[in-house]
Amino acid sequence: MRSIFFSYSHADEALRDQLEEQLAILKRQQVISTWHDRRILAGSEFDPSIDANLQAADIILLLVSPAFLASDYCYEREMTLAMQRHERGEARVIPVILRPCDWHDAPFGKLLAAPRDGKAITQWPDRDEAFLQVAQAIKAAAKDTGASPVRSARSDAPPIAPPAAAPSSFSSGPRSSNLRLAKEFSxxxxxxxxxxxxxxxxxxxxxxxxxxxxxxxxxxxxxxxxxxxxxxxxxxxxxxxxxxxxxxxxxxxxxxxxxxxxxxxxxxxxxxxxxxxxxxxxxxxxxxxxxxxxxxxxxxxxxxxxxxxxxxxxxxxxxxxx
The missing domain is CATH 3.30.920 (Metal Transport, Frataxin; Chain A)
Structure with missing residues (x-):
């Protein structure tokens, strides 16, 4: 099972939810597992949890938008670390273009983006079709044996610390990744x-x-x-x-x-x-x-x-x- 990390701006949370919905069948089939910062438990430290999951991910999705590019945390921290791991062959980075923005000159601009031709999801007449293309790209990456992260061969490489968790009876036990709730519109x-x-x-x-x-x-x-x-x-x-x-x-x-x-x-x-x-x-x-x-x-x-x-x-x- 491949682990997937979402790097995104909270301004794009609704779009992230829609993408995760398209990935449901891959999670049911245990092809992938997903993680983003909304999975951090109450009482956990924010930065260590994100860093640990980012370091452990097999596939890193950069959900690109003007808000993503403007976010120092997304761009300077998460994206930089993601590209370092990609270049070392430890993970695969997939830029997912959510909204129109000038992303081609960014460090990840050399990578093949999704959906097709890097057309922003919000510009598609049918967003479900755009999200489906992204899901298919993720599926292909997850099943590609070449996508298997090449862990550091150095024997002295320090182990990745697990995310800090709140002291509770369920923090270390099994739980569902299906935590998305229905939204209501007035x-x-x-x-x-x-x-x-x-x-x-x-x-x-x-x-x-x-x-x-x-x-x-x-x-x-x-x-x-x-x-x-x-x-x-x-x-x-x-x-x-x-x-x-x-x-x-x-x-x-x-x-x-x-x-x-x-x-x-x-x-x-x-x-x-x-x-x-x-x-x-x-x-x-x-x-x-x-x-x-x-x-x-x-x-x-x-x-x-x-x-x-x-x-x-x-x-x-x-x-x-x-």
């Missing part, structure tokens, strides 16, 4: 997520229209913010309108949704697709009604990036057809 949380997603989609469209215009001769993009809850977008070729849309929040029949209409409209009761905010036991996400693309997005748990990509694909589809 109506306020869902409303905030909906509005934040709408603002993200608005910025996404404005930037994408500008980039589309810059890359394609004869193409012009027009973005117009109508009010706090609505914007429109139009794409022209040689001055002729080829595609247009309106994206807006709420409506008589979908107050908790974000709707897309393939026309410029002030009507809030007709649309071509609508995304509603839903939640599972770990995160908030968006789900489409399936009106676009024959329902292909109905079963997907869309991130903010995924929602924006879905609406953008609907806008540019007429320009991509021959």
């Amino acid at each position: 109506e306020r949380d869902k409303d905030r997520f909906k509005l934040e997603t709408f603002e993200f989609i608005a910025r996404f469209f404005e930037n994408s229209l500008g980039e589309l215009e810059a890359r394609n001769q004869g193409i012009e993009g027009a973005y117009r913010r109508i009010d706090a809850n609505r914007f429109s977008a139009v794409i022209y070729r040689a001055g002729k309108s080829l595609a247009r849309c309106t994206v807006f929040v709420g409506g008589q029949f979908f107050a908790n949704g974000i709707a897309y209409s393939s026309s410029e409209t002030s009507d809030s009761n007709s649309f071509n697709e609508c995304l509603t905010v839903e939640a599972d036991d770990q995160m908030l996400y968006l789900r489409g009604m399936g009106m676009a693309h024959y329902g292909g997005n109905r079963d997907s748990k869309l991130s903010q990036e995924g929602a924006a990509e879905l609406f953008w694909a609907m806008l540019v589809e007429p320009l991509q057809q021959r």
